[in-house]
Structures are given as structure tokens and as C-alpha cells.
Amino acid sequence: MHVSVLVWWLTVIGIGGLLLFDYFFHVRKAHIPTLRESAVWSAAYVGAAILFGIGVWLFGGSDMGAEYFAGYVTEKALSVDNLFVFLIIMASFRVPRADQQKVLLFGVTFALVARTGFIFLGAALINSFAWVFYLFGLILLLTAGNLLKPETEKGHSGENIMVRLARRFLRTSEHYDGDKLMTMVDGKRVLTPMLLVMVAIAGTDLLFALDSIPAIFGLTQNVYIVFTATAFSLLGLRQLYFLIDGLLDRLIYLAYGLAAILAFIGVKLVLHALHENNVPFINEGEPVPVVEISTGLSLTVIIGVLVITVIASLVSRKGRAQNLSSAARRYATRLLDPECDPEECADTYRRLLAEEKHLRTLPEKYQKKFREDEKLMDLLHRAHEAWDADYTRT
Incomplete structure (x- = not known):
């Protein structure tokens, strides 16, 4: 299906309008979103994505609609995985809870701009060089393998190369000034750590794009579908973060599910590359008669793997x-932050007590494991001492 210039412009304006709406009505005043607020807006953005997909299905046909939904679901799942890393970055920079919305929205905006550039670059490469499908397939297979390796917070720290360069060449303060990017220190205007957080998020987004763009091109080569599926998967990511913040660590099998999906799409890309082959040293430059994986089967596999992964994670005692x-x-950790707002700290302390109460209801083997974690026990002890010393109210 050919997409007219008018439809392209209307789509870009609509997506841009949704982003501006977020900037002017949601993050203009720093606050911690409630669970209800996060749930309502997450549902609204998912609903908008589904309605758009139905429109694609009606006007573009079932194949185009299936490609959109397969791309959207895959990119959304990868975005949820990205939230783990955003959580680690903001924790390492000790971003105040109320200011995290602005950081996340900047991350979404930067990701949308960066991935749009990658999309058009990828499309240009595919149109010019058929062997790019082999390259994309290899990238996804390698990424799938990396997802199976144990990860640590250190591996996703906020100190990436962009942050190190920013620290070296830019003068920054040690403390935040709300969500401002600049503040005054000793009569001089300097940058706040908020800028470094955004730089860390931006650097991480670029790495994510190297995985997500080949993944969606493995499902469709329609640039309009690639762009809209990617854009709608990113919209609402900020609200989703606050909605499932407490469940992120529970999804212990998500990495395995994503690895299976990326490996599946990687194989699909390689098969497609063989079918379109013009590389001289493969079958003398002639197409190879192989079975290709249909979009309908791709959508079924992607949704099935994600459903199994999420259910297995939620019912797991280990999770x-x-x-x-x-x-x-x-x-x-939040309680030990010297810049913790008293009201936020009071809410955090109540949450800490609730988590400790739940920990004591776990099977003995897990309780023993926690008691043997000296760093965790010391952290909890210091948090209680800090609360007793600074935040107890009579």
C-alpha cells in the first residue's frame, strides 16, 4: 500500500501533538504520578495505538495490519526491557522521584528522533543492498545471545562515554535544583546533574536503537509501518514506567522471552535474505528456495512468547x-539520599516497611538468602537508622 504525503504529514503532526501534550500538561510541574494517573494514561496511549492499528488494518489490508501489530508488540516489549536500564541510570544519579517524569519524557523524545533517523537509514540500505538483511539477522541473533548472559547493574551504569565526556568538558554542580538544567553556584551559572542524566539516557537510547530497528525491519519493510509502530511503542512509555515500576524486577524471564523473539526474527531475516539473495558467494548470487515465515505466524509467535514469559514470571516464587x-x-537507597524530600521519604519509609513485612512471609530458603546478603542487610539497617534520626515525627 502506498502512503500519501498527506497521510505522512498528518501522522507526524499527530505524534508530535501527543508529545507536546505530555510536555505542557504532564511534566510542566514536577510531581510523582499516582497509580491511577499512570494507569489511565497508559491505557489511553495503548488504546490510541490499537485504534491506529485497526485503521491500518481497515485501509491497508490484513497483511499491513498484521505487520503493524507485530511490530508494535515487539517494540513495546523491547521498550519495557529498556525501562530496567532507565531505572538503574536514574538510581545511580539519584534523580528525585518527582523529576523522573521529565527525564523519561526527554528519553522518549530523543529515542523517537534518533530511531526515525535509523529507520530511514535502514530503509535506504535495504533498498540499495539486499545483503543488509544478512547483517540485520546477525545483529539480532547476537543480541539474543547477549540477553541470555547474566546482567549486572554495573553493566548499565549511568557512566557511559557520553557522560564521561560531559563531565570532562562541562562544569556541573553536585546537587539538583528541581528539574532545572542550569543553576547558580558561587555566583556562577553551572549545569545541574539533570543534564548528565539526560545525556546518559540519550546514549543508552542510541544503543537500544541498534537492536530495535533491525528487529522491526525483520517484520516489515514498509517504512510507514516501521515508523508508526516504533512511535506508538514509545508514546506512553513514561506513564508505563510509573505503572509497572513495582513489577519490573518481577519479570525475571522477560530477557529469555525477548531473546527467543529476537532470535526468531533474526532467523526470519536470514531466510528472507536467502530468498532475495544476490550475494555472489552464496548460491552463485542466485536466490535460494527457502521457506519464508509469514507475518501472521510472526505475530502469533511474538504474542505467545510474551504471554508465556509474563505469566511464568508472575507466578514464579523466585520472581x-x-x-x-x-x-x-x-x-x-532513596531514604539515604540527603536530598530526599520529607514527604516523599515518609511515603518511601511506609513502602519499605510493607516490603520488609512481605519478605518475612516468603519461604525460609529465600529469607535465609536475604539474611546472608550482608550488603542488603547493612543498607536496610542504615535506612532505618536514618529514618529514626532525621524523619521521626512526634
């Missing part, structure tokens, strides 16, 4: 134990 432990660690 629940890890979720409680990570939440307690996160709340304790």
Missing part, C-alpha cells in the same frame, strides 16, 4: 522474592 528484595533495596 516474587527478587521483586520484594529489589524494591526494599530501592526504597532504602
Whole structure:
């Protein structure tokens, strides 16, 4: 289906309007979004993506509609995985909870701009060089393998090369000034750590794009579908972060599910490359008669793997134990932040007590594991001491 210039412009204006709406009505005043606010707006953005997909299905046909939904679901799943890294980055920079919305929205905006550039670059390469499908397939297979390796927070710290360069050449303060990018220190205007956080998010987004763009090109080569599926998967990511913040650590099998999906799409790309082959040293430059994977089958596999992955994670005792432990660690770290707002700290302390209560209801083998974690025990002890010393109210 050919997409007219008018439809392209209307789509870009609509997506740009949604972003501007977020900037002017949601993050203009720093605040911690409630669960209800996050749920309502997450549902609104997902609903908008589904309605758009139905429109594509009606006006573009079932194949085009299936390609959109396969791309959207895949990119959304990868975006949820990205939230883990955003969480680590903001924790390492100790971003105040109320200011995290602005950081996330900047990340979404930068990701949308960067990935749009990658999309058109990828499309140009595919149109010019058929062997690019082999390259994209290899990238996805390697990424799938990397997802199966154990990850640490250190591997996703905020100190990437862009941050190190920013620290070296830019004068920054040690403390935040709300969500401002600049502040005054000793009569001089300097940059705040908020800029470094945004630089870290931007650098991470560029790395994510190297995985996500080949993944969606493995499902469709229609640039309009690639762009809209990517854009709608990013819109609402900020609200989704606050909605599933407490469940992120519970999804312990998500990496395995994403690895399976990326490996599946990687194989699909290689098969397509063989079918369109013109590389001289493969079958003398002639197409190879191989079976190609249909879009309908791709959509079924992607949704099926994600459903199994999420259900397995949610019913897993290990997942629940890890979720409680990570939440307690996160709340304790927040309490030890000297810039923690008193009202926010009071809410954090209540949450910490609730997590510790739930920890004591876990099977003995998990409780023993936590008691043997000296760093966690010391962190919780210091958090309680800090609360007793600074935040107890009579």
C-alpha cells in the first residue's frame, strides 16, 4: 500500500501533538504520578495505538495490519526491557522521584528522533543492498545471545562515554535544583546533574536503537509501518514506567522471552535474505528456495512468547522474592539520599516497611538468602537508622 504525503504529514503532526501534550500538561510541574494517573494514561496511549492499528488494518489490508501489530508488540516489549536500564541510570544519579517524569519524557523524545533517523537509514540500505538483511539477522541473533548472559547493574551504569565526556568538558554542580538544567553556584551559572542524566539516557537510547530497528525491519519493510509502530511503542512509555515500576524486577524471564523473539526474527531475516539473495558467494548470487515465515505466524509467535514469559514470571516464587528484595533495596537507597524530600521519604519509609513485612512471609530458603546478603542487610539497617534520626515525627 502506498502512503500519501498527506497521510505522512498528518501522522507526524499527530505524534508530535501527543508529545507536546505530555510536555505542557504532564511534566510542566514536577510531581510523582499516582497509580491511577499512570494507569489511565497508559491505557489511553495503548488504546490510541490499537485504534491506529485497526485503521491500518481497515485501509491497508490484513497483511499491513498484521505487520503493524507485530511490530508494535515487539517494540513495546523491547521498550519495557529498556525501562530496567532507565531505572538503574536514574538510581545511580539519584534523580528525585518527582523529576523522573521529565527525564523519561526527554528519553522518549530523543529515542523517537534518533530511531526515525535509523529507520530511514535502514530503509535506504535495504533498498540499495539486499545483503543488509544478512547483517540485520546477525545483529539480532547476537543480541539474543547477549540477553541470555547474566546482567549486572554495573553493566548499565549511568557512566557511559557520553557522560564521561560531559563531565570532562562541562562544569556541573553536585546537587539538583528541581528539574532545572542550569543553576547558580558561587555566583556562577553551572549545569545541574539533570543534564548528565539526560545525556546518559540519550546514549543508552542510541544503543537500544541498534537492536530495535533491525528487529522491526525483520517484520516489515514498509517504512510507514516501521515508523508508526516504533512511535506508538514509545508514546506512553513514561506513564508505563510509573505503572509497572513495582513489577519490573518481577519479570525475571522477560530477557529469555525477548531473546527467543529476537532470535526468531533474526532467523526470519536470514531466510528472507536467502530468498532475495544476490550475494555472489552464496548460491552463485542466485536466490535460494527457502521457506519464508509469514507475518501472521510472526505475530502469533511474538504474542505467545510474551504471554508465556509474563505469566511464568508472575507466578514464579523466585520472581516474587527478587521483586520484594529489589524494591526494599530501592526504597532504602532513596531514604539515604540527603536530598530526599520529607514527604516523599515518609511515603518511601511506609513502602519499605510493607516490603520488609512481605519478605518475612516468603519461604525460609529465600529469607535465609536475604539474611546472608550482608550488603542488603547493612543498607536496610542504615535506612532505618536514618529514618529514626532525621524523619521521626512526634
